[in-house]
Amino acid sequence: MTDHDDEQRLHAAFARLREDESQGAPTLARLRARADERSTGRAPRLAWLRFALPLTGAAAAGFVWWIAVRAPTHDGSQLAAPNPQHLELAALAESQRVIALGSLRSPTDALLAPPIAALPSGFSNSLIPAPRVAPAAPGEQQSQAAPARRYSA
Amino acid sequence: MTRAELELALGSVLAVSRGWALAQARWNAAEADDVLQTSVLKVLDGRARFGGRSSFRTFVFGVIRQTARERRRRDFVRNLILLRPAAQDEAAPGSGAAPAPDERLSHSHESARLAAALAQLPERQREIVHLVFYGELTIEQAAQVAGIALGTARTHYARGKQKLRELLPDLAPEGNA
Numbered sequence: 001m002t003d004h005d006d007e008q009r010l011h012a013a014f015a016r017l018r019e020d021e022s023q024g025a026p027t028l029a030r031l032r033a034r035a036d037e038r039s040t041g042r043a044p045r046l047a048w049l050r051f052a053l054p055l056t057g058a059a060a061a062g063f064v065w066w067i068a069v070r071a072p073t074h075d076g077s078q079l080a081a082p083n084p085q086h087l088e089l090a091a092l093a094e095s096q097r098v099i100a101l102g103s104l105r106s107p108t109d110a111l112l113a114p115p116i117a118a119l120p121s122g123f124s125n126s127l128i129p130a131p132r133v134a135p136a137a138p139g140e141q142q143s144q145a146a147p148a149r150r151y152s153a
Numbered sequence: 154m155t156r157a158e159l160e161l162a163l164g165s166v167l168a169v170s171r172g173w174a175l176a177q178a179r180w181n182a183a184e185a186d187d188v189l190q191t192s193v194l195k196v197l198d199g200r201a202r203f204g205g206r207s208s209f210r211t212f213v214f215g216v217i218r219q220t221a222r223e224r225r226r227r228d229f230v231r232n233l234i235l236l237r238p239a240a241q242d243e244a245a246p247g248s249g250a251a252p253a254p255d256e257r258l259s260h261s262h263e264s265a266r267l268a269a270a271l272a273q274l275p276e277r278q279r280e281i282v283h284l285v286f287y288g289e290l291t292i293e294q295a296a297q298v299a300g301i302a303l304g305t306a307r308t309h310y311a312r313g314k315q316k317l318r319e320l321l322p323d324l325a326p327e328g329n330a
Contacts, residue, residue, distance in 0.1 A: 006318060010282075010286050010317065010324070013263060013267050013321075013324055014267070014283075014287045016263055016264050017172070017260070017264040017267050017268065017287065018168075018287055020260050020261055020264040021171065021172045021175060021260075021264075022168040022172070025168040025171040026186060026189070026190075027167070028160060028163060028164050028167060028193065031186075031189065031193050031194075034186070034190055035194055038190075
C-alpha cells in the first residue's frame with residue numbers, strides 16, 4: 001500500500017467521521033439559545049457579588065484608616081492626637097534636667113532655681129532626682145541649702 | 154466584517170468546527186459544545202477579531218483551540234483547589250489508556266474506531282492529523298492553528314499518519330464502511 005493510498009483511505013475514514021458527527025452539530029441559533037440559558041441561570045448565583053464586593057472593599061478601607069489614624073496605642077492615647085499631658089511632662093522633665101546640670105556647677109543654682117509648682121495631675125516626680133548639693137568642706141559652715149523637696153500632686 | 158457577514162461565515166464552518174471542538178475535548182460532547190459555544194460568542198462579541206491574515210476557518214479553529222486550552226487550564230486549577238481528582242478522560246501520557254468517545258455521539262463502528270485511535274495519539278500529532286484530514290486544511294494552515302513551525306507540523310503529520318496506520322491496519326477503503 002503506497003503512501004498515497006494510505007492518505008486516500010484516511011481521507012475517506014475522516015469523511016465518514018465528519019458525516020457522523022455533523023448529525024448532532026448545533027446551529028448558530030441553538031448555540032445562542034444555550035448561551036442565554038446559561039447566562040440567565042448564572043446571574044442570580046453571582047448577583048450577591050455586586051453588593052458584597054463594594055461592602056468588603058469599604059470595610060477593608062475603613063479598617064486600614066482606623067488602624068492608621070484612630071486606633072489607640074497601648075497607653076490609651078492616639079497617634080493622630082498627641083496627649084497634651086505627655087507634652088507637658090516632657091517639658092517639665094527637660095527643665096528638671098537643666099536645673100540638675102546647673103546644680104552640679106554651682107550648688108547655689110539649685111537654690112536659686114524656681115520651685116516647681118506642681119506636676120500635672122496623675123504624675124509624680126519621684127523618679128526625677130532632686131538637685132544635689134556639694135558637701136561642705138571641713139570647717140566650713142554647712143550651707144543653708146534647703147533639703148531636697150519632693151513634690152507630689 | 155459586519156455582524157451579518159460574521160454569522161454567515163460562522164454558519165458555514167460550524168459543523169466542521171464542532172468536529173474540531175470534539176477533538177479538542179477528546180470526544181466529550183458536552184465539553185465540546187461548551188467550547189464551541191464560548192468560541193462562537195467570542196467571535197460574535199468581538200473578543201476574537203478576524204484580521205484577514207488567514208482563512209476564516211483557520212481563524213475559527215485557532216479560537217476554538219485557545220478556548221479549549223483555557224477551559225482545561227481553568228478546570229485543572231479548580232480541581233487543584235478543590236482537591237478533586239483529574240477528569241476521567243485525562244489519560245496519563247504513555248499509559249496507553251484511551252478514553253472512549255462519548256456515547257451521545259452517533260458514531261458508526263468505523264468512526265468510533267477512528268476517534269478512539271485518534272485519542273491515543275500524542276496531542277500535537279492528533280491536532281495536525283485532525284486539522285488536515287478532518288478540517289481539510291493544508292499542513293501550513295494546520296501549523297498556524299497549532300502555533301508551531303511548518304517543519305514541526307510536517308513531522309507531526311508524518312508521525313501521526315504512521316501511528317494511525319499501526320492502530321488501524323485494516324482501515325476500510327472508501328465505500329466499504
